[in-house]
Amino acid sequence: MTKNDIANVFERIGTLLDLKGENPFKVRAYQSAARLLETMSEEEFGAHATAADWGAVKGVGDALASKIEQLLATGKLEFFEKLRASVPAGLVEMLEIPGLGPKKVRALNERLGITDIDGLRKACQDGRIESLEGFGAKTQEKILAGIDRREAYAKRHLWWDAALVAERIAAGLRNQPGVKRAEPAGSLRRGLETVGDLDFIVAAANPEPVMDWFSTLPEVAEVTGRGGTKCSVRFDSGLQADLRIVPEEGFAFALHHFTGSKQHNILMRQRALERGWSLSEWGLSPAASDSSGAPVPRVDSEADLFAALGLAPIPPELREGMDELEAAQRGPLPRLVELADLRGAFHNHTTESDGSASLAEMAEEAGRLGWEYLGIADHSKASFQAHGLDAARLARQVSAIRSWNARSGRHVHLFAGTECDILPDGSLDFDDEVLATLDYVVASVHSGFTQDEDTMTRRIVRALENPWVTMLGHATGRLLLRREPYAVNLVRVVDAAIANGVIIELNADPHRLDLDWRHWHRAAERGLLCSINPDAHSTAGLSHVRTGVRAARKGWLTPAHVLNTRPLAEVEAHFAARRARAGKAAARL
């Protein structure tokens, strides 16, 4: 049972309790605990082996602590097993249909005996839903449509894909007459790796024309809701988008509220209540229960709102409802890394392996991005599917890179590297003598994904112990929305990386974002150095660092934590020091 397995059990318990009509606050306790575990690093989690260790953790009380202990010890939880057996499995799936929540699903089950989606579809077709009290013809119609488009509706979208759509629409909104401000909010603004739907907050005095423009965008397949201040649509892609229009003076509140996360908002509101104010998306007002008459402060920006609650400004990426409020109460938060801090990137491919741009094209694109340097790390020979280089081809590429750097008038310095396969036994695809001819080495797993956790962990740790290895590529091999990570003990991997002075990359391919942001805060505090690597296979791919920076910010990383924020001379010194150490280690053998 891993941390995430336990989070998953709690999440499912919450859903099942909800379906049974349990106390909603109990439901929330399970769901918040699931969020808490998901965001907790493996190291922190590991420090809470027994129920007693959870005493100081807010959100996990005695009952949940003993359930965690039981799950860790036995891999099972009797409470969960019994609960699961008491609710038909198909009911959980029915919750995915828009407009169906726990109460309605329960009513369908109790009054019509429906236990799954197939039964629900038949009941709709027979007209049995519309005659049910509390339901009607429209609900029946919506359910049927929801079943048919369930997959598209339930799908999440990569941050990168969603951002491209959102930026285009936000720009369009800003061009509408009467619009003072327009910003995307939601999980997109928080920089989450995948996005369920888009939220747009607009400041305008007259909502109607803005909603008219929004609801008639060419990609809108369906307008799913429209009121006085809010309009919801679904695009052809299945992506849903909400537009909310507020008066200009309330913009900061609405932007903050709809940026979330839900848990962050709950904590902010509790904090407001402690000061005698009620906080909503519309503003601050005296709380009903407050008799102190504390004046409500003026708020024009999110920074003002945080200040009113005694907090330093919290960047959107950190608003996950974890410990950001405590940190912002203690003082200013660290200055997180920004796109403009990057001076180059490592782990990039060319046409020599599976990239689509030549060495020169990649270098020129790096120059256009304003970078000082670019690292080339094409695949090694074991990745034959990617046309990996053997030692001879690599040697030719190295000499091409050296002569590029020797020519005058070049603004971008190229580093010669490789993305060297970590073979199934943990050895590397190139001999040390070959690796010694390079500036740096990215070591990555590209095969044998099905190894068990211990084998995979020992394999990667062995690679990290090779002194020629500069950094570890995509630490878990996950492909968001496509492939689960391979089984690996990240605590041991991070420990080994720190112990051996190896960097772990934050692979900025929008499908990867690996190592996950949830691990970085703790790992960086313990001394792990990061490199934000685009893993570019084209000139356009270099710009993926943008999503990598988002993820790095979610992991509380500052420029000091990221190698490729350093000037060329410092990067050269870092690589040279690594090589010198490796050379000495080789001489001792």
Place this chain on the structure above:
DNA sequence: GCCGTTTTCGGCCCGACTGTTTTCAGTCG
């Protein structure tokens, strides 16, 4: 189920919109 510079019991964040209802429950974020 969690939590406590008012509380170990009694609270627990807040509002828009929809569809079904004649005043509101459920869903959603």
